[in-house]
Amino acid sequence: xxxxxxxxxxTEIDESxxxxxxxxxxxxxxFFGFRILRFIVIITWAIIATTLVWLSIPxxxxxxxxxxxxxxxxxxxxxxxxxxxxxIGILWILNIKVxxxxxxxxxxxKQQASVLMYSHSSYLDPxxxxxxSPIPCKYIYKKELIYLxxxxxxxxxFVGHIPINRGKKNSAISSINEAAKIIETKKxxxxxxxxxxxxxxxxxxxFKKGPFHLAMKSNSTIVxxxxxxNNQIWNANTFFPHSGSLVVRCLxxxxxxxxxxxxxxxxxxxxxxxxxxxxxxVDYKTFSETGISHTVLYLTLLSYIVYTALNWFGCL
Numbered sequence: 001x002x003x004x005x006x007x008x009x010x011t012e013i014d015e016s017x018x019x020x021x022x023x024x025x026x027x028x029x030x031f032f033g034f035r036i037l038r039f040i041v042i043i044t045w046a047i048i049a050t051t052l053v054w055l056s057i058p059x060x061x062x063x064x065x066x067x068x069x070x071x072x073x074x075x076x077x078x079x080x081x082x083x084x085x086x087x088i089g090i091l092w093i094l095n096i097k098v099x100x101x102x103x104x105x106x107x108x109x110k111q112q113a114s115v116l117m118y119s120h121s122s123y124l125d126p127x128x129x130x131x132x133s134p135i136p137c138k139y140i141y142k143k144e145l146i147y148l149x150x151x152x153x154x155x156x157x158f159v160g161h162i163p164i165n166r167g168k169k170n171s172a173i174s175s176i177n178e179a180a181k182i183i184e185t186k187k188x189x190x191x192x193x194x195x196x197x198x199x200x201x202x203x204x205x206x207f208k209k210g211p212f213h214l215a216m217k218s219n220s221t222i223v224x225x226x227x228x229x230n231n232q233i234w235n236a237n238t239f240f241p242h243s244g245s246l247v248v249r250c251l252x253x254x255x256x257x258x259x260x261x262x263x264x265x266x267x268x269x270x271x272x273x274x275x276x277x278x279x280x281x282v283d284y285k286t287f288s289e290t291g292i293s294h295t296v297l298y299l300t301l302l303s304y305i306v307y308t309a310l311n312w313f314g315c316l
Contacts, residue, residue, distance in 0.1 A: 018274040021203045027232055027242065027287070034292045035240035041295050042090050042241075044302065049086040050152055056082035057158065074111070074136050079159055087131030095243035095294045096124070096233060098132055101281060102250035106134040106223070109253070113183045115215040116223040117269055119277065120193035121202045122230035123241070128248050129191055135223065137191035140164055140179060162190070176210055180217035189223070190214070194269065202231030204277060207270055212262045224251040224269055226276045229286040243290040247281045 056078040067077060074080055091098060116137055118125060129137060139156065143163040146153040157163060162182070164175035183190055192214070194207040215222055229246035251272050256265055310316050 018271065018278060021201070022277065024202055024232055025286075028290070030242060030290070032240070034295075035238075035242065037292070037299075038094055038243070038295050039240050041299055042093050045089050045093055045298065046086070046152070049082075049089055050155060053079070053082040053086055053159075054155055080136050083159075084131050087127045090127055091124075091131060092294050093298050094234075094241055095289075095291045096241075097245040097289060098128060099245065099247045099281070099284070100132060100249075101247060102252075103134045105250055105252055109135060111187045113187055113218050113220040114189040114223055114253075115183070115211060115218070115220045116189055116191040116225060117194050117211055117273075118191065118225040119199075119204055119227055119273060120195050120197070121199040121235065122227070123198075123234050123236070124230045124246070125193070125198075125227060126191070128227065128230070128246065129225070132248055133191070133225075134250065135189045137189045138162065138182075140175070140190060140192045160188075176214050177217065180214055183214075183218035183220055190220075194266070198236040199231070200236055202235065204270070204274060207266050209262050209266065212266045212269075215265065216256060216260070216262065220256070222254040222256065222265070222269055224254065224273050224276075225249065226251070226273050228277075228281055228284065232286050242287070243292065244287045245284070245289055246286065247284055249276060249281070251276055 059078040063078060066072075067074075114135065116129070116133065116135065118129060126139060139161045141153065141156065141161060141163055143165045146157065146163060153163070160182075162175060162179045179190055182188055192211045194211045195205040196208040196210075197205075199205050214220075226249050227246060228249070229244060232242070233244045233246060234241035254265070254269060254272070260268075307316070
């Protein structure tokens with residue numbers, strides 16, 4: 001057998017091994033009432049924090065010219081600060097600790113057209129990215145969410161996130177073309193899952209072609225991101241989250257060359273993400289630290305504030 005044939009055979013074996021499903025450990029038993037309480041409490045925080053994000057929009061318009069004049073990073077804009085507060089607040093209330101890896105790769109990452117592609121197996125994924133991504137991102141989301149949760153997703157639309165109609169092919173293509181123009185002209189970073197929806201078992205599903213068409217049309221750099229622990233803490237099969245620790249890992253940026261096709265760049269990104277998912281973080285356990293203390297503390301503070309306000313206005 002020639003050397004080239006040997007190399008090809010080794011590559012095929014390695015790639016097939018990467019596609020083997022990862023077996024996750026069992027989720028420890030927890031009193032179900034705690035999980036229900038967490039869900040109810042983060043709904044109250046989401047309503048309060050979303051209101052704060054709405055209020056940050058006019059402040060952003062007022063301060064916009066100042067930020068532009070002094071070349072202040074968008075990372076410090078009122079909208080970005082409010083959005084990060086929204087996400088970090090949810091994670092704190094849920095008693096979820098976040099560890100980051102690979103963020104140093106983007107320490108000097110200049111504002112440029114880019115598409116952040118992340119593994120998607122949990123309700124937590126976009127929340128973690130919104131709170132911790134080293135690059136301020138815009139998101140593509142299903143248009144029907146505007147009708148289900150207008151207070152949240154109308155806000156998302158107004159601040160630049162892009163809704164697409166996945167049920168109608170022409171509308172989805174139009175949205176991708178629109179997103180590509182926005183990315184290229186405004187040098188935005190768009191965060192999108194190449195899987196298209198959440199994985200039920202935590203393993204990487206087949207990739208859709210849309211995100212790679214988007215990256216190629218906008219001449220973007222691809223920023224791959226993978227998560228550890230998200231699926232076990234809060235997967236797509238339940239509304240009621242656990243607490244615990246998770247890891248968000250940024251992989252080296254991938255440049256698209258002139259010779260790349262949608263299929264070749266998709267395979268390249270998938271291989272890097274699979275390699276990373278098969279390389280567990282050092283000294284990491286999803287449920288090494290759990291609890292409900294932050295949930296109770298937030299609920300106590302909120303109750304005190306509401307009681308004080310009602311008493312102040314003579315309602316009690």
